[in-house]
Amino acid sequence: MAAAVVLGGPAGWWRWHRRVRAARAAMVCSRAMASKTPVGFIGLGNMGNPMAKNLVKHGYPVIAYDVFPEACKEFQDLGAQVTDSPADVAERADRIITMLPSSPNAIEVYTGANGILKKVKKGSLLIDSSTIDPAVSKELAKAVEKMGAVFMDAPVSGGVGAARAGNLTFMVGGVEQEFDAAKELLTCMGSNVVYCGEVGTGQAAKICNNMLLAISMIGTAEAMNLGIRLGLDPKLLAKILNMSSGRCWSSDTYNPVPGVMEGVPSANNYQGGFGTTLMAKDLGLAQISATNTKTPVPLGSQAHQIYRMMCAKGYALKDFSAVFQFLREEENL
Amino acid sequence: MAAAVVLGGPAGWWRWHRRVRAARAAMVCSRAMASKTPVGFIGLGNMGNPMAKNLVKHGYPVIAYDVFPEACKEFQDLGAQVTDSPADVAERADRIITMLPSSPNAIEVYTGANGILKKVKKGSLLIDSSTIDPAVSKELAKAVEKMGAVFMDAPVSGGVGAARAGNLTFMVGGVEQEFDAAKELLTCMGSNVVYCGEVGTGQAAKICNNMLLAISMIGTAEAMNLGIRLGLDPKLLAKILNMSSGRCWSSDTYNPVPGVMEGVPSANNYQGGFGTTLMAKDLGLAQISATNTKTPVPLGSQAHQIYRMMCAKGYALKDFSAVFQFLREEENL
Amino acid sequence: MAAAVVLGGPAGWWRWHRRVRAARAAMVCSRAMASKTPVGFIGLGNMGNPMAKNLVKHGYPVIAYDVFPEACKEFQDLGAQVTDSPADVAERADRIITMLPSSPNAIEVYTGANGILKKVKKGSLLIDSSTIDPAVSKELAKAVEKMGAVFMDAPVSGGVGAARAGNLTFMVGGVEQEFDAAKELLTCMGSNVVYCGEVGTGQAAKICNNMLLAISMIGTAEAMNLGIRLGLDPKLLAKILNMSSGRCWSSDTYNPVPGVMEGVPSANNYQGGFGTTLMAKDLGLAQISATNTKTPVPLGSQAHQIYRMMCAKGYALKDFSAVFQFLREEENL
Amino acid sequence: MAAAVVLGGPAGWWRWHRRVRAARAAMVCSRAMASKTPVGFIGLGNMGNPMAKNLVKHGYPVIAYDVFPEACKEFQDLGAQVTDSPADVAERADRIITMLPSSPNAIEVYTGANGILKKVKKGSLLIDSSTIDPAVSKELAKAVEKMGAVFMDAPVSGGVGAARAGNLTFMVGGVEQEFDAAKELLTCMGSNVVYCGEVGTGQAAKICNNMLLAISMIGTAEAMNLGIRLGLDPKLLAKILNMSSGRCWSSDTYNPVPGVMEGVPSANNYQGGFGTTLMAKDLGLAQISATNTKTPVPLGSQAHQIYRMMCAKGYALKDFSAVFQFLREEENL
Structure with missing residues (x-):
């Protein structure tokens, strides 16, 4: 269903898009196979902290960033690499999860002066688990797509307890072909990962x-x-x-x-x-x-x-x- | 719980009330034993019609009244006695069910010039299944109690279909000792009869x-x-x-x-x-x-x-x- | 306008009503001429107290009652007669003003066991300045009319200060022919007396x-x-x-x-x-x-x-x- | 008050800003003296059309643009220059009024690919009479200020009739020193021009x-x-x-x-x-x-x-x- 919506459009565009998509699917595939390659995590607050720890527990090398350096310290002790900016995270990891308090924070982390998009690699998978305005998610997705990367919104339900226990629910919006790649990571942190449709529908x-x-x-x-x-x-x-x-x-x-x-x-x-x-x-x-x-x-x-x-x-x-x-x-x- | 509320009060009053109550319980008991004695039914509209029919099916002789004489005709054919006023119903039956569209109708049927209270017999059990203001139910209960009879509010949930199928839910308010007597009749019309507390709590x-x-x-x-x-x-x-x-x-x-x-x-x-x-x-x-x-x-x-x-x-x-x-x-x- | 509404109805009824009304108008007229005859005042609270005092100031002998006897004491000192019940007020005065906190109080004062209606004289003018449900005003008006007296609702706007200064606004509902008689009294307590239409429209x-x-x-x-x-x-x-x-x-x-x-x-x-x-x-x-x-x-x-x-x-x-x-x-x- | 808010900040910044401001005040002054120099008008809809006509009537050469070319035709006949984009307007006029239906339109006209900011001259005065989110007005003001120009929000009250008659009310937000320059133009279109405070307060x-x-x-x-x-x-x-x-x-x-x-x-x-x-x-x-x-x-x-x-x-x-x-x-x- 979501695919139908996303792929609707003039036929020429569609053929071009299919080729891009095929290429990207290959990339995603290689990402999926290359599991246990580093995963970036930006936003280590009340929710982000236990979520990132669950990634560590599942054996993923974590590249961490938080606007408050103290929030990262604990992760340094756990063996994570701590960086100086979202851009640095994007340089070192091609799968990144962001968990931020509000729309302006998300905009800053993605499109700011030292934002992810400054150094994002083509084919990267960017998953935003913040709860923000779905219209902002769509804008971010457009900006990310321009850089040749993939954006998915994946807000959670369940509080700090569920984050610790690893049984959050993720509601995921984005291109359906990428869902499996996202799910691989999200199942480390949640017991329920639901595909909702095109970008923004997770937030919706x-x-x-x-x-x-x-x-x-x-x-x-x-x-x-x-x-x-x-x-x-x-x-x-x-x-x-x-x-x-x-x-x-x-x-x-x-x-x-x-x-x-x-x-x-x-x-x-x-x-x-x-x-x-x-x-x-x-x-x-x-x-x-x-x-x-x-x-x-x-x-x-x-x-x-x-x-x-x-x-x-x-x-x-x-x-x-x-x-x-x-x-x-x-x-x- | 409801009993505690109802029976609260000065000790003298309480002793007197207990005697009255014991006497009344005896009456209710005789009512219960004398099952298949006539039951009055006032208000034969969309809901009242199938409810009264279910009483007939269970073998109760029904004494019927409705403000629109045509509504009664069908019951005459079923062998019910049709009367000219609520007062007439009260003269011929000591258990009466009322099913009326609104508070003013209920006030008229109980306390009007030809209302039930004009000829109600002591010890009668009056069950109002109308959905009305609980404050009105309490007023009616007081007026009924003054005549030595018992009033319970028992509004239903479930629509015409449930009324026909005899699986309404009744929410019943009134003196707890009378609940069994009410339940005997209400189970002919409903599959679920819940005691809620003192008078008015059914409506509540x-x-x-x-x-x-x-x-x-x-x-x-x-x-x-x-x-x-x-x-x-x-x-x-x-x-x-x-x-x-x-x-x-x-x-x-x-x-x-x-x-x-x-x-x-x-x-x-x-x-x-x-x-x-x-x-x-x-x-x-x-x-x-x-x-x-x-x-x-x-x-x-x-x-x-x-x-x-x-x-x-x-x-x-x-x-x-x-x-x-x-x-x-x-x-x- | 209000007259049209009130007097609408079958022609026979209308002729009869006109005769009654003419007779009553004569009564009201004699009431108006006989000004400075006693005026009853029931309800001497925060608002009623200064209102009644303004009547005293204008030379009206006041017959006072309040459910709290202390509230009356001050009026005794001012030369008012204090009575034991609303019924007693009705026995001694054929113009009565009531100022009560709520609908139930008004119902009790008019129709209770010792209420005004127990001893109201035919042709009396009863003005209720309480703010209550207009539907209750209409019920009281019916009950008063049955006793051959006249009821008007006349709630006030303006607080305790305006009550003291005698510049309340009265919004008056009732039969238009009686409005002048009511106005005579109300202008002692208010600077603005507005006729609104049939009974209840003052409240409305x-x-x-x-x-x-x-x-x-x-x-x-x-x-x-x-x-x-x-x-x-x-x-x-x-x-x-x-x-x-x-x-x-x-x-x-x-x-x-x-x-x-x-x-x-x-x-x-x-x-x-x-x-x-x-x-x-x-x-x-x-x-x-x-x-x-x-x-x-x-x-x-x-x-x-x-x-x-x-x-x-x-x-x-x-x-x-x-x-x-x-x-x-x-x-x- | 508004000045205090705008000029608050570290002292060094303040001294620098004062110099800039003095220079800009001189520019504004020259703008004011050079009245009857061209005025740009972008957005010639139901409201913009009669507003721009009133500028023409007052002798201002108008440089016009609307996204629908037909909307401009009438102005060509009136002697106005019609341009191909907001950027073109900004190239030819240093005072511009915008009247647009919504926030996204305003963002496009100011910051879009052919937007005003592409060619705005330093010292220009940009007045937005659209009714939009005050937060967007503030964002636009920041972007305009970066280009060395001045932005004021000046939404109107009064409908098409008032726009024709030239008696709109303008509520103006922006730096107080620029208010007189804005007022000169706005009084051609409105009878009431009120200064409200810093940027965004006109909208507020x-x-x-x-x-x-x-x-x-x-x-x-x-x-x-x-x-x-x-x-x-x-x-x-x-x-x-x-x-x-x-x-x-x-x-x-x-x-x-x-x-x-x-x-x-x-x-x-x-x-x-x-x-x-x-x-x-x-x-x-x-x-x-x-x-x-x-x-x-x-x-x-x-x-x-x-x-x-x-x-x-x-x-x-x-x-x-x-x-x-x-x-x-x-x-x-």
């Missing part, structure tokens, strides 16, 4: 999921709170919802009401889990994508506003299920 | 579930629509959501996007199912309950507004999953 | 105004906050808005941003003014009216939710313009 | 105003509709709002209810005025700015969604006050 899948997640979490918090105030026992209400049409992951797996479930953030004062500030960020990306595509998202935009307000009311670092607590607070005159 | 459970359902349905429609516009294949996106944290009943069992699932209203031009106008009604009840209890329901109130707007834009009789179509329409200049 | 006008006020206040707060974050000077932005199409009472007369205007609550830490909890109450009434009339109010319902959340976040007693502060709070990680 | 002022306008227009439509359904006469309700705290430009100058005012779009089937699709665009810009600055705009984002939905429901080309009609439609089963 992630932000759509997280927008629906935010909406159903707030909805669960509202429904549980209303039910409790109307006299229902929270555990009983959760049970009823979970066997009815209101059932959702937020009600049956990650219930936001303390006392209903064990082993979830609501059972631990909303510590751990997926922070409110990260959810607000993803909802901002959804909002921008919706605005750019003229897609109405009335509840998605309201969910964005609610998490934005929560960030300013002391909930920034709490798990996003703390919206129950935010809505529950009583009025005391 | 239903409106909380339906509010969460509306929110997650709109959220699913928004996420699917945004994903499609960002280049994702609908079936693939649904699959990704359903294995991720965005999963909900609306995405995995009743997907609103045509072509994703079979056997759901979205596969049949949004015919059948649960009408938008009924969802708007339930969200209005949720809104009123939230306003009265000062409970913030930001997404619930927005969902209410969206279904209200849909009703005015030609979607009133379509299934509520048609919100996907409502949000999907393209802008053509 | 007030809640529509306050809903629009809440929406434009939140809108002003959002626009000012966004502009400031985008680098605009607040005073300059206010000036630009006020000479442009964004101009509104909240931007040009009651600006919510500290430092933009003097003599408004935002210049005084949001003290005084119109409390957030009162705005939340009025928005709740708007919500209930909108739900009952199936009117979509997407921003009105969202405004309701925002003031509801503010009440729970420590803003209950601050002026409603504090929504600027609520939205402005910075995110600190 | 416009989108803040339009966001508040959209919110108060929808609020007015909701309040009028609710009042009408509660029995109020529309003209009377408008009068009450306009003398109360709900008063706003949308209620007192541009009332959306047919029959309330004359000479406004609501009196003419919502033809003319400010199109819904343009309002949706401006709200999209507000949304993006709010997302980027983490500013909560709960009603602004909802207003965006409502205008987005209206665009898809046949209202795209109607005046934005048609939201009254959108919300008013009755439910017919």
Whole structure:
């Protein structure tokens, strides 16, 4: 499907493109065979750190870079080569994974003065696991393609725990022929690697999921709170919802009401889990994508506003299920 | 739990109440033994008609009333007694089920000039399966209790099809000791009878579930629509959501996007199912309950507004999953 | 207009009604001439207290009642008669003003066991200045009419300061012929008495105004906050808005941003003014009216939710313009 | 204030910058004196066409460019020079006004392969009257400044009629010392030229105003509709709002209810005025700015969604006050 979309176009272009593609496939193939050649990793923060360590564990020589030199030190001790810039990484590795906090960081790392594109080798495979605007992913892909290299977006779901355990989910967008090559690396860090379609669809899948997640979490918090105030026992209400049409992951797996479930953030004062500030960020990306595509998202935009307000009311670092607590607070005159 | 709430109060009152309750339990017991004694049924509309027929099938002599005499004719042919008013029903049956379209109708049928309470017998069991404001259920329960009878709210989930098949779900609120007596009748019409707590909690459970359902349905429609516009294949996106944290009943069992699932209203031009106008009604009840209890329901109130707007834009009789179509329409200049 | 609505109906009814009305007009006329006959006042709280005092100042003997006896003491010292119940007030005065906090209080004072209707005299004029659900006003009007008396709803705008100064605005709903009789009393307490139409339209006008006020206040707060974050000077932005199409009472007369205007609550830490909890109450009434009339109010319902959340976040007693502060709070990680 | 912001920075930089600035001020001065030297105009659409004509009327030789050659023809007949690209305009004029539909167009015209910056002369004054994301204005300003020229953002309020009559309002952002030079040209096209602060604040002022306008227009439509359904006469309700705290430009100058005012779009089937699709665009810009600055705009984002939905429901080309009609439609089963 994605191939059909990508390969659509005038016939002449298509023939030319097929030849390029065949050549590139050969390169990819040689990349795949030459496994255990070095892999670059840029962005060694909370998520990037355990992800890169899993590559090391799987025997890949890692070429590391982070804007904060301290973040690299640990990897030097693990035997990784540490470099001075993304360009240096690109010089030494033809497979690179980037894990960055936001769109501007990604733009800088790829297209900046010392960015990857300054020294990227033809045929290189660049995988961006950052969660960013899919329109930015597409722009980066164009710039990368101009250099004769391949770009794929592969944002993750699952938090720091899943990154450590190596069972993240990767949602991957890009040319389908390259998917196997990407998968080889990504399976070192995740248990689930899903091909989503052309470049940008990995991001799209992630932000759509997280927008629906935010909406159903707030909805669960509202429904549980209303039910409790109307006299229902929270555990009983959760049970009823979970066997009815209101059932959702937020009600049956990650219930936001303390006392209903064990082993979830609501059972631990909303510590751990997926922070409110990260959810607000993803909802901002959804909002921008919706605005750019003229897609109405009335509840998605309201969910964005609610998490934005929560960030300013002391909930920034709490798990996003703390919206129950935010809505529950009583009025005391 | 419900009992604890109901029986809380000064000790003297409690002792008196226990005696009354014991006496009433005896009555209920005799009611239960005297099964196959007549059962009244008031409100023979789209839902009431098949429900009452299931009582007949189970061998209960039915005493019927509907404000539209034609609605009763069919029951006369089935051997039911047809009466001229709710009061007449109350004179001839000590177990009565009511199934009415709205709060004002329920108030009229119970407390009106020819209402049930004019001739209700002491110890009668009155079960209201209408979906109405839980505050109204509580008022009715008080009025019924003053006459020495018992009131339970038992709204249903499941539509006309489930009513015909006898597999509705009943959410029941009222004194726990009476639950078994109610269940005896309700199991003739439903496969799932859940005790929710004191009077009004049946309604509360239903409106909380339906509010969460509306929110997650709109959220699913928004996420699917945004994903499609960002280049994702609908079936693939649904699959990704359903294995991720965005999963909900609306995405995995009743997907609103045509072509994703079979056997759901979205596969049949949004015919059948649960009408938008009924969802708007339930969200209005949720809104009123939230306003009265000062409970913030930001997404619930927005969902209410969206279904209200849909009703005015030609979607009133379509299934509520048609919100996907409502949000999907393209802008053509 | 209101007359046309009220008097519409079958011709026979209309002739009968005209006779009754003529007789009643005579009564009202005698009431008007007999000015300085006693006036009842029920509800001597923050607003009722200064309102009743203004009646005393204008030479009206006041018959007072409040559910808290202490509230009446001050009036005893001023020479008012204090009574034991609303019914007692109705026995001694044929013009009564009620000023109560909510719909249930109004229902109790009019129709309760010791309510006005127990002893109301035929031809009495009952003016309710409470802000309540217009549907409740209509119900009370029906009950009052059955007793041969006249009911008008006359909610006020303007706070405690305006009540003291005697320059409240009254929005009056009821039979037009009675408006002059009501105006005679209301002008003692307000500088602006507006006839709005049939019973309930006084309430309707007030809640529509306050809903629009809440929406434009939140809108002003959002626009000012966004502009400031985008680098605009607040005073300059206010000036630009006020000479442009964004101009509104909240931007040009009651600006919510500290430092933009003097003599408004935002210049005084949001003290005084119109409390957030009162705005939340009025928005709740708007919500209930909108739900009952199936009117979509997407921003009105969202405004309701925002003031509801503010009440729970420590803003209950601050002026409603504090929504600027609520939205402005910075995110600190 | 703006100067302080722009000139803030290390002292050395500041001294250097002052010299440059003095030199540039001399250039600007010479530009101002040499009035009636050619002025470039890029973008001759619905708005640009009458704006450029007003420059011609004031005696300015115009160097014209539009991506659609037909748009230029009329100007050729008026004696203007027509060029082949923005770069050509920059070669022949050192004062250029751009009026473009969106951010990507503006980026292309300034920084594209044949963009202004390819041939811009040092000291040129580039004024962008497009309504675009203020963050893009800032980026363009940086790129222009690198070439030794000056960029100001100067979006307009007022539609095609005001453009023809030459009484637009310009909201201008940029270095304060250049404001007089810009004003000289802008006063040929507008009656009101307001300096707002540093680059981007012209855009900021416009989108803040339009966001508040959209919110108060929808609020007015909701309040009028609710009042009408509660029995109020529309003209009377408008009068009450306009003398109360709900008063706003949308209620007192541009009332959306047919029959309330004359000479406004609501009196003419919502033809003319400010199109819904343009309002949706401006709200999209507000949304993006709010997302980027983490500013909560709960009603602004909802207003965006409502205008987005209206665009898809046949209202795209109607005046934005048609939201009254959108919300008013009755439910017919």
